Amino acid sequence: xxxxxxxxxxxxxxxxxxxxxxxxxxxxxxxxxxxxxxxxxxxxxxxxxxxxxxxxxxxxxxxxxxxxxxxxxxxxxxxxxxxxxxxxxxxxxxxxxxxxxxxxxxxxxxxxxxxxxxxxxxxxxxx
Amino acid sequence: xxxxxxxxxxxxxxxxxxxxxxxxxxxxxxxxxxxxxxxxxxxxxxxxxxxxxxxxxxxxxxxxxxxxxxxxxxxxxxxxxxxxxxxxxxxxxxxxxxxxxxxxxxxxxxxxx
Numbered sequence: 001x002x003x004x005x006x007x008x009x010x011x012x013x014x015x016x017x018x019x020x021x022x023x024x025x026x027x028x029x030x031x032x033x034x035x036x037x038x039x040x041x042x043x044x045x046x047x048x049x050x051x052x053x054x055x056x057x058x059x060x061x062x063x064x065x066x067x068x069x070x071x072x073x074x075x076x077x078x079x080x081x082x083x084x085x086x087x088x089x090x091x092x093x094x095x096x097x098x099x100x101x102x103x104x105x106x107x108x109x110x111x112x113x114x115x116x117x118x119x120x121x122x123x124x125x126x127x
Numbered sequence: 128x129x130x131x132x133x134x135x136x137x138x139x140x141x142x143x144x145x146x147x148x149x150x151x152x153x154x155x156x157x158x159x160x161x162x163x164x165x166x167x168x169x170x171x172x173x174x175x176x177x178x179x180x181x182x183x184x185x186x187x188x189x190x191x192x193x194x195x196x197x198x199x200x201x202x203x204x205x206x207x208x209x210x211x212x213x214x215x216x217x218x219x220x221x222x223x224x225x226x227x228x229x230x231x232x233x234x235x236x237x238x239x240x
Contacts, residue, residue, distance in 0.1 A: 046177065046220060046231040061228040095176055102224070105158050105165070111224035113167040115188065117176035 002026040004096045004118035011124050012090075018083040018123060022096030023076070030054050030074040034099035034112055037070060037081045039092040040120070047092075051099055051112060052079055059109055086125050093120040129154045129223050133232035139240040146208040148235045150199075150221035157201045158225070165225035168197055168206045171234075172217045180219075181206065213239060 008020035022035070029035055036051035050060035052070045060068050064083070072079040083090060099112035130153040140146040156165045164184035169177035179188045181197040184204055194209040208215055218234040 045233040046222075048227075048229040048231075059227055063228070097176075100182070102165070103161075105225055109227050111165045111226075112229055113179065113182045113222060113224050114169075114177070115179045117178070120176050 002098060002116045004098065004116060006094060006096050006118045006121040008094075008121060008123075010122055011126060012086050013127050014087055014125055015085055018081070018086050018090060018125075020081045020094055020096075020121060020123075021078050022080070022118060023078045024098075025077070027098070028074075029072055029077055029079060034101050034110070035070075035072065035079045036097045036099045036112065036114060038095045038097055038114070038117075039090075040095065041089075041092040044092075049081065049083075049094075053101075088125050091123060091125045093122050095120045128228055129156065129226060129230050131221050131223055131230050131232035133219075133221060133235050135235060136233070137236040137238065139238045140208075140211050141240045142211055142213065144211055144240075146211050146215070146237055148206040148208075148219050148237070150204040150206070150232050152202045152204075152223055152225075154225070155201050156223045156225040164200055164204070165223055166197075166199075166204050167222045167224065168195075169220045169222065169231075170215075170217045171220065177220060208237070211237075211239070 003025045034051045037049040067084045069082040096118045097114040098116040101110035166184040168181040171177040185197040221232045
């Protein structure tokens with residue numbers, strides 16, 4: 001059974017960096033699939049932040065690309081999110097998820113839908 | 128970006144009745160080369176993460192009850208829940224995976240009438 005668990009500070013100061021980790025059990029992140037971060041602001045819908053492939057290739061949402069880094073640690077079977085220069089607009093529940101990759105319509109980027117999700121972690125941005 | 132528009136924002140349906148949720152994409156998400164629609168549906172219950180229900184617009188994820196069905200093609204899609212059960216109360220989201228950034232609808236809240 002695949003399980004994902006987010007961890008990290010629940011409170012981040014404005015202009016600082018949000019750092020979260022997703023520990024994966026039941027499946028090796030280096031074998032296949034993509035591993036993604038998705039967030040949900042309070043009372044709002046879902047926003048895909050970015051993902052990392054089993055081989056370390058990353059794709060980011062252009063709206064966040066300048067501030068986002070996703071990295072993987074295969075020795076610990078976990079992957080991480082760094083989001084710099086946070087503002088109140090970055091307050092959200094952050095989910096990690098496993099992405100099922102399908103051949104993309106154009107270019108190297110795959111299509112991804114998400115079959116396993118972590119429980120989510122609430123991040124507040126406040127001084 | 129492909130914008131996903133869901134309707135209605137909320138609906139109330141009686142137990143045992145049918146619920147219908149619509150999703151419209153701003154661009155075609157049907158790939159002609161494989162004749163597949165790059166569209167998924169998720170269910171999110173309060174305090175829980177989203178759960179994958181359907182992918183390829185109409186393929187049920189393993190373990191999802193067959194009262195859930197997806198249909199549509201191109202830009203217009205529907206999630207149908209037959210014989211509504213109390214445990215189906217949730218917010219439902221559609222998502223396109225035709226192109227990045229992958230985008231979700233704003234959700235449809237389903238309640239019991």
